[in-house]
Amino acid sequence: MKRIIQLAVITGSMYMLSACHQKEIVSISKPTVEAGAAITSDTLKGSVKGTMVSGKTYYFKSDVTVNNGDTLLMxxxxxxxxxxxxxxAAKSPQLTIYGTFISLGTQEAPNWITVPDAQRVQANAFAGIWGGIVCAPAPAPDPNAPNPYKGGDLILKWTHVEFAGGPSGIGNPPYAQGDPRYLILFANLNKNFIMEDCWIYGSKDDAIRTTGGNISIMRNTFESCGQAGGEFFNMKSGTVGDLAYNVLIGAATNSLKAANTSTTTIQCNVNMYNNTMINGGWRQTKTGRGGSIDYEQGARGLCYNNLMVNCRFGLRVTTDADIPNIAYNNNYDYGNSAGIVAQFIATDGVASFKDKDIHGTAKQNNPMFYGFDVDKFDYSTQTGAVSYTAQPLYLLTVGTSNFRLLPGSPAIGKGKTDFSPLKAVTATGTLGANVMAPGKDIGAYQSDGTGNQH
Incomplete structure (x- = not known):
């Protein structure tokens, strides 16, 4: 019997959530959302499903699995x-999601997927204390038959995900044994990955990797991910959607990377617009490797209205990207050193400045943030990677900064607005995506108060 998702919203409208389609009834109303029975134990282990109840604290010290067709909701x-x-691996538990995982935090009451407070310190930014979240189709019941399980949706709203990336073990597919895991791996080709207003912090390698899926990544804050390599958001073939109004601080390599590499035939097609990237690329030990936005190996998309501040490399479009189907302009580069200025457009790529881009010499065109000194870290003496022990990580200090634009900022009013988001996700209603149109100001914060809300 197929599972029906009943959304009892104020208007009385009914919506269907595409990924939740078996057995359980999910009743959605304001302010209460439930998926199956309430989870009464404070410890999760083995196979789980149901609802983690508002205001409660739960723990897990071994791997937890949400089976195909089941839903776990916070x-x-x-x-x-x-x-x-x-x-x-045994001491780095992970959440393995073969079904659907939903975290519905709010601005007033956010959710946390994290570690004990004593471990939430700057020294553990790259410690990989737990394994992370893996969203993937369940293994086929018959290894010689086509896999009938296609996985479910991942929906995260106003949620902190932190301090993951522990080494993988034999029982942690799809990773190779011993490899660091990602905070989030999403591999459900035709399902939805919606992440809105979340905080992503601290990982050994990539923070998030997608190998397929319809995505909408809006208004999130990323900090200090990747010890000596890795991206904040690494997208492979099969990934289609929008990333906008995100703030990305201190990536090891690229903040955002699109590459049409993996096993699916669906092209990687992602729009990246109105994002703010700060101090990206400086922990990558390999030369010529990223710092802000990277399109390569057959990927396509639109790239407008992005603000890049002291990133080791600016926009990178490689010769093997789908160049005829990549469009970009109205991007803003600031650098406090001649070396950064020389790489505003990555020299190992084929991109070029466009007529509405903003760029200049060292320390020219300060974007004028309300509460962040763009020259706090001087890169003028840096010719290569900066050790993660030397570079400021801004761990847990983003709350003391303010990346909104002061009146008079050169970024105000310089955005491109005459293009449309892909709006690839199919989930609607309470669980659906709030996809924002491109903004008139460059960067994640708009002078009218919209955009990123952190």
Whole structure:
């Protein structure tokens, strides 16, 4: 019996959530959202489904699985604490999601998927204390038959995801044994990955990787991910959608990367617009490797209205990208050193400045943030990677900064607005995406108060 998703909203309208389609009834109303029975134990282990109840704290110290067709839902104000130390796969538990996982935090009551407070310190930014979240189709019941399981949706709203990336073990597919895991891996080709107003912090390698899926990534804040390599958001073939109004601080390599590489025939097609990227690319030990936005290996998309501040490399479009189907302009580069200025357009790519881009010499065109000194870290003496122990990580200090634009900023009014988001996700209603149109100001914050709300 197919599972029906009943959305009882104020208007009485009814919507269908495409990924939730078996057995359970999910009743959605304001302010309460439920998926199956409430989880009464404070410890998750083995196979789980149901609702983590608002205001409760839950723990897990071994791998947790949501089976194909099941749903695990976090109401607002829930904390899910991983008990691990990152020393081995056995002590780095992960959430394996073969079904659907939903976290519905709110601005007033955000959710947390994190570690105990004593471990939430700057020194653990790259410790990989737990394994991360893996969203993938379940293994086929018959290894010789086509896989009938296609996985489910991942929906995260107003949720902190932190301190993951522990080493993988034999029982942690699809990683190779011993490899660091990502905070989030999403591999459900025709399903939805919606992430809105979330905080992503601290990982050993990529923070998020998608190998397929319809995505909408809006108004999030990323900080300090990748110890000596890795992206904040690494998209492979099969990934289609929009990334906009995100703030991305201190990526090891690229903040955003699109590459049409993996096993699916669906082209990687992503629009990246109105994002703010700060101090990206400086921990990557390999030369010529990223810092802000990278399109390569057959990927396509639109790239407008992005603000890049002291990133080691600016926009990079490689010769093997789908160049005829990549469009970009109205991007803003600021650098406090001649070396950064020389790479505003990555010299190992084929991109070029466009007529509405904003760029200049070292320390020219300060974007004028309300509460952040763009020259706090001087890159003028840097010719290569900066050790993660030397570079400021801004761990847990983003709340003391303010990346909104002061009146008179050169970024105000310089955005391109005459293009449309892809709006690839199919989930609607309460669980659907709030996809914002491109903004008139460059960067993640708009002078009218819209955009990123952190």
């Amino acid at each position: 109401q607002s104000g829930v904390k899910l604490i991983a008990l691990g130390d990152g020393s081995s």
